[in-house]
Amino acid sequence: MQWTNGTLPCFKRIMKLDGDALVAGGGIVGNSLALALARSGVNVVLVDETRQATQALGEFDGRAYALSASSCRLLESLGLGRQLIEFGQPIHSVRVAEGRPGEGIRGPIIEFDRGDADSGPLGRMIEDRFLRRALLEAIDAAPGIRRIAPARVAEFAVGSGRVAVDFDSGPPVLVALLAGCDGRGSVVARLAGIDRSFHDYRQSSIVCAVEHEIDHLGAAHQLFMASGPLAILPLPSSRSSIVWTEKSDVAKRIGELDDNGFLQVLKPRFGDFLGSVALSGPRRVFPLNLSVAHRFAAERIALAGDAAHGVHPIAGQGLNLGFRDAAALAEVVALAKRRGEDIGSSAVLERYERWRKFDSASIIGATHGANLIFATDSELASILRSAGMAAIGRLPLLRRLLAREAAGLVGDLPALMRTGEI
Numbered sequence: 001m002q003w004t005n006g007t008l009p010c011f012k013r014i015m016k017l018d019g020d021a022l023v024a025g026g027g028i029v030g031n032s033l034a035l036a037l038a039r040s041g042v043n044v045v046l047v048d049e050t051r052q053a054t055q056a057l058g059e060f061d062g063r064a065y066a067l068s069a070s071s072c073r074l075l076e077s078l079g080l081g082r083q084l085i086e087f088g089q090p091i092h093s094v095r096v097a098e099g100r101p102g103e104g105i106r107g108p109i110i111e112f113d114r115g116d117a118d119s120g121p122l123g124r125m126i127e128d129r130f131l132r133r134a135l136l137e138a139i140d141a142a143p144g145i146r147r148i149a150p151a152r153v154a155e156f157a158v159g160s161g162r163v164a165v166d167f168d169s170g171p172p173v174l175v176a177l178l179a180g181c182d183g184r185g186s187v188v189a190r191l192a193g194i195d196r197s198f199h200d201y202r203q204s205s206i207v208c209a210v211e212h213e214i215d216h217l218g219a220a221h222q223l224f225m226a227s228g229p230l231a232i233l234p235l236p237s238s239r240s241s242i243v244w245t246e247k248s249d250v251a252k253r254i255g256e257l258d259d260n261g262f263l264q265v266l267k268p269r270f271g272d273f274l275g276s277v278a279l280s281g282p283r284r285v286f287p288l289n290l291s292v293a294h295r296f297a298a299e300r301i302a303l304a305g306d307a308a309h310g311v312h313p314i315a316g317q318g319l320n321l322g323f324r325d326a327a328a329l330a331e332v333v334a335l336a337k338r339r340g341e342d343i344g345s346s347a348v349l350e351r352y353e354r355w356r357k358f359d360s361a362s363i364i365g366a367t368h369g370a371n372l373i374f375a376t377d378s379e380l381a382s383i384l385r386s387a388g389m390a391a392i393g394r395l396p397l398l399r400r401l402l403a404r405e406a407a408g409l410v411g412d413l414p415a416l417m418r419t420g421e422i
Contacts (some may be wrong), residue, residue, distance in 0.1 A: 019045040019146060020343060021177040021333065022165055024153045024188050026050055028065075029305030029322035030181030031135040035078045036326055038144035040334030040422055042343070045173050046139065047165075048149040060281040062208045063128035064241040066091065066220065066233055066316035068408030070417040071323040072124050077420035083134040088124035089236045092218035094406055099223030099230060099269060116403035121218070123407060125233050125241060148173070153187050161342060163300040177344035179302045179329065181322075184291045186307035192298040199290040203228050204251035205313055206244040208283040209235060210266075213275035216240055222314075223269070229314050230269055239280050243313055244269070248287060255285040288312055292364060296356055297349040302329055309360050312367045320408055321363055327414035328355050334422045359411050 023034045026048025034046045067075070072084055093113035114121055139145055151167040156178060158164075166172040180188025189196070205228075221232040228245025235241055244266070246254065254265055259279050270277060291310040296303050305322035329352050336348045404410050408417070415422050 017162070017175055018173045019043040019175050020337070021045070021179060022047060022163075022173055022175040023179045023181055024165075025181035025183065025305075025307070026147075026149065027181065027183070027305070028131060028135060028319065029326050030179075031139055032074070032078065032323060033179060033181055033304060033326035033329060034145050035135070035138055035142055036074070036330035036416060037333060038142050039078065040330060040337070042144070042330075042333060042337060044145045045175060046145055046147045047151050047153060047167065048147060049152055051150045057133055058129055060127055060129065060209065062241075062281045062284050064125055064209065064233065064235060065128065065131065065319050066123055066125055066231075067323075068123045068320045068406065069121065070408035070413055071320045072121075073418070073420055074323050074327050074414075074416045077416050079138050080131075080134050083130060084124055084126065087130035087134075087236075088126040089234050090121035090218050091123045091125060091220050091234060092121055094122060094220045094222065094403070096222045097224070099225045099271070112400070112403035112406070114403075116400045122220075122403065125220075125235055127235070153178075153182070153191070156188075156191060158300050161344075163344065175344075176342060177300055177302065177333065177349075179304060180307045181303075181305050181326075182307055184306045184310040186293075186303065188301060189293055189303055189307055192301045194298060194301075194303070195294045197290075197292050197294065201288040201290065201312060202248055203245050203288045204248045204255075205286045205288055206242070206246065206251055206255060206283060207286065208242050208244075209239055209280045210242060210270075210277040211237075211239050211280045212277045213238070214273070216274060225269065231313075231316065232270065232274075233316070240274070242266070242270075243316070245288065245313070251285055255283060290364070292360075295353065296325075296360075297353040299346065300344040300349075302349055302352055304329055308356070309364060311364055314367050317363050317367055321360060324359060324408075324414065324417065325356055327416040328352060330416065331414045331422050355412065362411070 020043045021037055022045040023030050024047050026046060034044045037044050075084060093111060096110040139147060148170060151170055154166050154168045156163055156165040162174050162176065163178045164172055164174050165178060178188060180186050182188055215238055216234040218234050220234060223230040227247055227250065231243040233241040254262060263279065267277065290312060293303055293308050296308045304325035308325060309321060311318050311321065332348060332352045333343045336343045341348055
């Protein structure tokens with residue numbers, strides 16, 4: 001679309017804003033951003049493909065998230081503290097080791113706990129269904145958020161200090177800032193002309209949950225195998241979430257097995273440290289790739305979450321990275337609004353982009369590098385990995401740094417993730 005005499009064709013001619021910011025994407029990051037902005041006095045339009053204003057609590061579908069301590073602090077500041085305690089499982093310790101099919105854990109183990117991070121629990125595990133429902137309930141109750149659903153951004157145009165956004169259904173909306181939280185295939189990024197870099201890992205993650213006879217005691221395990229990492233993450237009631245990465249052709253074959261066949265392949269990798277295991281809920285298989293936007297901001301546009309960067313699930317940093325985006329963008333916008341600045345101006349959005357680009361690059365590089373280092377099955381590589389892990393285990397200061405990294409307490413954190421206030 002093109003501006004014509006200061007207006008858009010078919011758009012209302014009175015150029016009054018319908019809101020300060022429009023958040024495109026009603027997923028976990030988009031909903032969190034909308035709540036954080038509204039909490040700071042920003043009038044938000046939230047565009048969601050989902051019809052329901054709230055979500056009925058369905059059966060467990062196998063999806064769960066490892067939220068860092070700093071992400072939990074953000075969600076608590078948005079009013080979700082009760083749900084995190086009621087439905088979440090605290091992560092009290094993390095154990096990292098090499099693993100080998102048929103042997104389970106082998107070699108030295110790096111272990112750190114809440115004492116190393118000085119943060120209380122290092123984080124919490126929570127099922128997708130509980131987190132999404134809590135966010136939708138908070139959105140429904142929040143003043144300052146207008147929800148348009150079901151709808152998707154179809155196109156937009158920028159001019160006269162405004163961005164006019166049109167949808168696949170319903171009337172257009174005029175705002176000062178458009179935030180794209182619409183995933184790796186972001187329509188907002190594409191329409192803004194923002195290119196992406198892409199890397200196919202040729203791996204897929206098998207995601208499920210298991211019940212086990214021995215209590216996990218709130219310990220998370222990350223086993224590095226040549227085919228990819230196996231994460232065993234604690235859930236309430238002697239259950240654990242499994243994120244099992246394999247080469248894509250292998251993952252496809254494993255995913256097609258019946259439950260008994262699946263467990264026969266999983267158990268030798270899992271080991272017996274939690275006793276006997278049984279499936280709890282369905283299984284899912286996701287192809288893995290790295291997808292990074294070349295810019296996180298354009299004229300009156302900001303990207304957050306997977307729209308900005310989709311990363312390898314190793315160490316479970318993807319969603320936590322998205323929460324950092326949401327908290328940082330909310331802080332930059334809130335402070336600009338208090339100073340009387342135009343919240344969608346280039347000067348404001350450049351602050352957000354500079355802040356998030358460095359932190360994102362550090363985490364993307366770390367996850368990408370770790371996957372490459374550990375996905376090598378040579379004896380020399382195994383000896384070097386074991387030596388390195390043993391050395392880390394003997395260095396308290398380095399172990400403390402890793403614990404704080406796992407808790408999301410390292411780097412230039414947004415205020416909502418440090419103090420709960422902007």
